[in-house]
Amino acid sequence: MTDLTSFTIAAARDRLAKNEFTALELTDAHLKAMEKAKGLNAFITTTAEVARTRAKASDARLQTGTAGALEGIPIGIKDLFCTEGVQTTAGSHILEGFKPPYESTVSQKLRDAGAVMLGKLNMDEFAMGSSNGTSYFGPVKNPWKARSRPPDSEAGDLVPGGSSGGSAAAVAAHLVLGATGTDTGGSIRQPASFCGIVGVKPTYGRCSRWGIVAFASSLDQAGPMTRTVRDAAIMLKAMCGHDPKDSTSAPLAVPDFEAALGKGVKGLRIGIPKEYRPDGLNADVALLWDAGVQWLKDAGATPVEISLPHTKSALPTYYIVAPAEASSNLARYDGLRFGQRDRTMGNSLDEMYAKTRAAGFGAEVKRRILIGTYVLSAGYYDAYYVKAQKVRALIAKDFTDAFSKVDAILTPTAPTAAFGLHGKQDDPIAMYLNDVFTVPASLAGIPGASVPAGLNNDGLPLGLQVLTKRWDEETMFRVCQVLEDAARFPTLKVAP
């Protein structure tokens, strides 16, 4: 019998419909794979019981012809999504033990579509990080290995990227068919690039943020992480749609993203922003980018050199806006109504707060809360926060101008491939630079996807990023599909 973990969502969906195997068999195969791959540390919480119950229910619906779009498909949920009765930690000690009495809109929609949750995926604490190294529950290992590193030693361990590192690793390692991620400055796209999978951040407002632990509200956006572009299209359709409980959710009809696939790129103009090719750009990344341009050209698209003049300012802008919002969003973790509390006797309320938060948050989260507090504080607000929001408006305008000339933009997803897990990671700014190509689109609220496009000379995956204008995910999927077809990316071989 074929290994049940080898299917894509599309293939599994069709075979489940034809009764070639049951949802329970599919779920059990993945639960077994998860057990074997525990060393990756991709999951914070596994929910085998929940999964098997739901898989059985899926089988019943498959039999009665009432199957949803993702009926019986085993998926993982990033631990930033609140899941009813299932621990939700956001990768933080401060939320350890928190069992939400509610289900996030996105995970509810996936449930309603019949998807089977296998567990809650590891992530950088409160989604702040680019290596999954800030998780209180330990780092996640990238299932890919570099040719130049000894595979079975610490030196061979690579990061999966972040913050959706557990999601990327679990999808790449065939532990789940798809996973939810969230992207604030690159947290879906960068780990997708590092782990050789597809990651889609839709337009801000496409997916409801209700029930997702907030990091930076004006940037946070959920999206799918899958092994193929088609799977991402299928999964995104199930995740998104208007939610009256989220004031920033768009009251727009959900397009049939899957139907857009296969339409090709003939006649599309593809913008190639010159600012994304700084001096010293990694040679493999540059080569792959050139290849991507050629593939699209071969498929009938016209590459156009464009300029996004404020690209350089995106990262510093992001590191004002995101920490500012985070400093406020994370004020509710005060040890009072949920999560951990410092219980030193005789503490005043303020001492309780300060000790609870000092013990509950990790170093990077504390750093960002302090930066965010500072840039909003009296006397500095205009110089930092207002300034950043003005530059952000300029960055958004760069894209608006560009999309008057081109239909999509092609760039590398990340400046490098995955790096060593045990290397030096204590320079915050060096870590922030991982998101240099993904942050601008986040600030502008436009959709972006990373497609695995090739391997570097060390055998590690590299992704290309496709950006389109707001609400035009369909064009984005069309371009992604062409790149995927041309790249013939070698799916990770997983020992059966």
Added chain:
Amino acid sequence: MSYVIKGDTADWEVVIGLEVHAQVIAKAKLFSGASADFGAGPNTQVSFIDAGMPGMLPVINGYCVEQAVRTGLGLKAKINQRSVFARKNYFYADMPQGYQISQCDMPIVGEGTVYLDMPDGMTRAIGIERLHLEQDAGKSIHDMHVTKSMIDLNRSGVALMEIVSKPDLRSPEEAGLYLKKLRSILRYLRTCDGNMEEGSMRCDANVSVRPVGSNELRTRCEIKNLNSVRFVAQAIEHEAKRHVDVYESGGKIEQETRLYDANKGETRPMRSKEFAHDYRYFPDPDLLPLEFDDAFVAKIKATLPELPDDKKARFIANYGLSAYDAGVLVADQDSAVYFEAVAKGRDAKVANNWVSSNVFAVLNARNVPITECPVSAQHLGRLLDLISDNTLSTRMAKDVFELMIETGKDPGSIVEERGLKQITDTGAIEAAVDAIIAQNADKVAQYRAGKVQIMGWFVGQVMKATQGNASPALCSDLLTKKLAP
């Protein structure tokens, strides 16, 4: 009325601005679907949004927006068709999100005016700086447990309007008049019930002093959480005196937040606010700017009731009342309605006398609103009709009014039951007059000798003889005629 504090070095005047927090009348909270009702069991009116649970998001209650606009229109204020919600960041046990959603730079309502009705019948304009929408916090209970405070989040997220006056008030009395007038307007509009005891209207007072004649604004102190008109006036008086004392002894006033201790009659600094204020306001990224068009405002404007100032002007013009009397009647909308029901088709001044003295006396004695007055406006109207058609004398009417209070009955049936009809039959009265004259020759002689002031005694005797039912007017007519020399 100028309020001056005499000091050793100068005469001082007080400069006051009030910030009023008025709870919006609405069924649900400002950003959640939980009930805004008062008095339920702890944490039973709490949505996950109000509890600041992870991932919860606010969605604004459109009716609260409408109420804020309605209030803005009632304050003759500028309505801002685009406003922005901002987060006011600070930690407190009963503020679950760690921030309050409020409005900072761009409030929903801008500058307006409230007219005070001064005791001399004049009015005085007090500027409104702004009105903005914000969330209430929960409630901390400190006396339930020895080492713990208990937190109830039922109030968390209830919609408040913060109404900020300009520093235009110059005495504790003016502050009181301002609060009463504002409350009157809010009640007319039905946007806040104005109940200070239950906390649905609370007041912070900003107080400073300066030498009379000076235009400077000196350091002010904010006295928080004043929950009655009386306490507002008292707290201002004490705080102003404190400032004068400090300045006169060469000291300096620190800008700070203070609490009023009504028992001790003094203000003291608030301990929990010792941390430097730094609320780090920024636009709430969970919400878009609040926008509406002209049509929305016009629709609300079309439903506005006649407000106290307009009603007062109309009462003066149409009923010939004095500014003072009109001001008293319109302060409470129900009183004004009551008065108009009584005055309709009758002598308005008589109606005003009865309402302002007799009816208000009953309400004060019983401590009930006019809607619960035992004498309905219809009944009082009929009573006045019985006076004007000479069925009852004014004196008899007062007795009947007492019976109406006791029984709640129609004056007509009381008159009927008790046979209280005024005797207007000349013959019956004449007989009584003749008898009195016959029995009191000495008094008659005195009267005829010029002691006309004993006429009152004769009238009294006739009334006594007729059990008080004689028409006083007829009595004196007959007596004058018969006693004439």
Added chain:
Amino acid sequence: MSLDEATIRRIATLARIEVPQAELEATAAKLSGILNWIEQLNEVNTDNVAPMSGGTVSGGTDLTLPWRTDVVTDGDQQEMVLANAPEAHAGFFAVPKVVE
């Protein structure tokens, strides 16, 4: 901008995060490094540029704030509200005593 230890103490107090004395210097150095890097934004000319505000991601042109109707649809769930509380008592959340 170089942050001194007093500033770190002030913002740590505002943020209610205890920073031990021994860590003040290192924290100040790290945050100063980030702020210095951020300050390259000063080179960008933002004259006559309106700042983005709130969730208005691209100028607020394509979305408007939704309003809910004034209907009670939520609440009456004391048990669930308190279920995750580190300490609750008689229907209340309990915290160290606040002295007013």
